[in-house]
Amino acid sequence: NAGVTQTPKFRVLKTGQSMTLLCAQDMNHEYMYWYRQDPGMGLRLIHYSVGEGTTAKGEVPDGYNVSRLKKQNFLLGLESAAPSQTSVYFCASSYLFGPRNEQYFGPGTRLTVT
Amino acid sequence: RKEVEQDPGPFNVPEGATVAFNCTYSNSASQSFFWYRQDCRKEPKLLMSVYSSGNEDGRFTAQLNRASQYISLLIRDSKLSDSATYLCVVNEGTYKYIFGTGTRLKVLA
Numbered sequence: 001n002a003g004v005t006q007t008p009k010f011r012v013l014k015t016g017q018s019m020t021l022l023c024a025q026d027m028n029h030e031y032m033y034w035y036r037q038d039p040g041m042g043l044r045l046i047h048y049s050v051g052e053g054t055t056a057k058g059e060v061p062d063g064y065n066v067s068r069l070k071k072q073n074f075l076l077g078l079e080s081a082a083p084s085q086t087s088v089y090f091c092a093s094s095y096l097f098g099p100r101n102e103q104y105f106g107p108g109t110r111l112t113v114t
Numbered sequence: 115r116k117e118v119e120q121d122p123g124p125f126n127v128p129e130g131a132t133v134a135f136n137c138t139y140s141n142s143a144s145q146s147f148f149w150y151r152q153d154c155r156k157e158p159k160l161l162m163s164v165y166s167s168g169n170e171d172g173r174f175t176a177q178l179n180r181a182s183q184y185i186s187l188l189i190r191d192s193k194l195s196d197s198a199t200y201l202c203v204v205n206e207g208t209y210k211y212i213f214g215t216g217t218r219l220k221v222l223a
Contacts, residue, residue, distance in 0.1 A: 042213035090157055102148060105157040
């Protein structure tokens, strides 16, 4: 039981390049999330999904797109990377929203955009 | 006012000490509360959920005070391995989990 996995672990992009981050979970969770974490700030929600085929915007969605074609996978895309997108990206999943519903996180992807 | 506020620390304590962190939240309608532990450059890991009646897990005790809108985490008999950043997380019953910026704990030998 791997929990939540993310690939790649590290990546360096040049401004304007594109990439896709992959998140996979094997806990049969309905809900999945993408966050970014920057120094001195709490985790901020980029996009989330409430089930296969659904996505929705979070707090900081600009410059990112997502897809959830399969229940276990949630992809985060950067179409044209910018230095402001240098961050650590965490994927998370949960069974439900609401009381006593914990999120479980992947190991993160460290992205640097030069 | 931030939605979730934590003292950033660091809290430097000797091994064996008891240390407590508080976290305040602004939305009185918040429904669930959690403490996560985050080691340097790693993912947040769930430490414990916080229940209305308070709950304990070994050396860790969490309390919720809805009237004053804060949650607390007490760590007894601190170990070197407890050194980490502790994140307070509040959920409003929807997709919205609000993360504090964390309290850094250093346990000293």
